[in-house]
Amino acid sequence: MFNKGGYYRENKLIGETMNETSVTIVRGVIAFATLFIYCRLLGKEQIKQLTFFDYISGITIGSIAATLTTNLNNRPWPEFVGLTTWVLLAYFLQWLTLRSRQAAKYVDGxxxxxxxxxxxxxxxxxxxxxxTGDLLGLLRLKDVFDLKQVEFAVYEKNGNLSVLKKSEFQHVTPGDLQLPVKYQGISTELIYDGVVIEQNLKKVQLTRQWLENELKKLGIKSYEDVFLANLNTQGELYVDTYKDQLIHLTNFSDYEGPN
Structure with a gap:
């Protein structure tokens, strides 16, 4: 016998699920767009440049945005206000540290x-x-394995270590030897992900025919086989293909150490 009550309950459950899904998608789009706009407002500071407080603030703002998306039991407006408040406070601190050196020293260290x-x-x-162990680890990241080589070391506010080696341990530069050097500028991308960048090709006053000939010299038949092609200021072409021919990948975990 047909059970109308079960049929209606099932339809009601499906309807509630679809409604929750729709609401979650809408709130997710709103949170994503809001967070994108706010991140643009706060700037493009890289992860390695963040102070500990910046890092914690970023996590908190992201957490509020996630709650705004998935916590359907709460009204979205208070969470949106909370997200906006955190972003405005972070923006105010950025503005304050740019205006006041004392504030920057107190906030950023x-x-x-x-x-x-x-x-x-x-x-x-x-x-x-x-x-001490952390200091030695930071020095090793700077290719320093002996404290005797270090003249000055500054622990930066973002946790990085700046090192000045003693004169006898510094690398010799062409300037020290009074050797002539060639200008090294920024390379120009000619191919990216199998697509020729026409405006860059025109910028360096080269043609597709030239590019095709250079690729043929390297045994490359099609642009689509190229992941990246850069032209440096010396006119040298660097090409990386999708199918890199590597004989053997070195596994550093196999190194047994000195005998």
Whole structure:
């Protein structure tokens, strides 16, 4: 016998699910668009340039945006107001730190000299809450494995370490040897993802025929086989194809160390 009650309950459940899905999609689009606009407002600061407070603020703003999308039990307006409030406060702090050096020092902190004239500054390390093991790790990232090579080291406010080696351990430059050098500017992309960038090709006053001939010299038959092609200021063409022919990929975990 046909159960009308079960049929209606099932239809009601499907209707509620479809309604929740529609509401979630709409709120998600609104949150995404709002967050995109606010991120453009706050600027293009890179992750490695963020201070700890900037990092926490970014996580909080993203969390509020996620709640705005998925928490259907709450009205969206209070969460939207909360998201806007956080963004405006972050924008105000950016404006304040640009206007006032004292405010910037208080909000963002200051660089700390960790090594001076080859000597470790223990009090500065304690103030920056930097452990010796962490300092040695940061030095290794700068290709420094011996503290004796370091003249100055500054612990930046974003957590990076700037290192000045002693004169005898610094790399020799062409200027030191008074050698002539060629100008090195920015390379120009001619092909990206299999597509020729026509405006860049015209900019460097070259033709498709020239580009085709250069690719043929490298054994490349079609633009579609090229992932990236750059032309440097010396007129040299760098080409990377999708099918890279690698004989063997080195696995660094196989290195057993010195015998």
């Amino acid at each position: 200051e660089p700390v000299v960790i090594i001076m004239n080859g000597q470790l500054m223990e009090e500065a390390m304690h103030k920056a809450r930097l452990k």
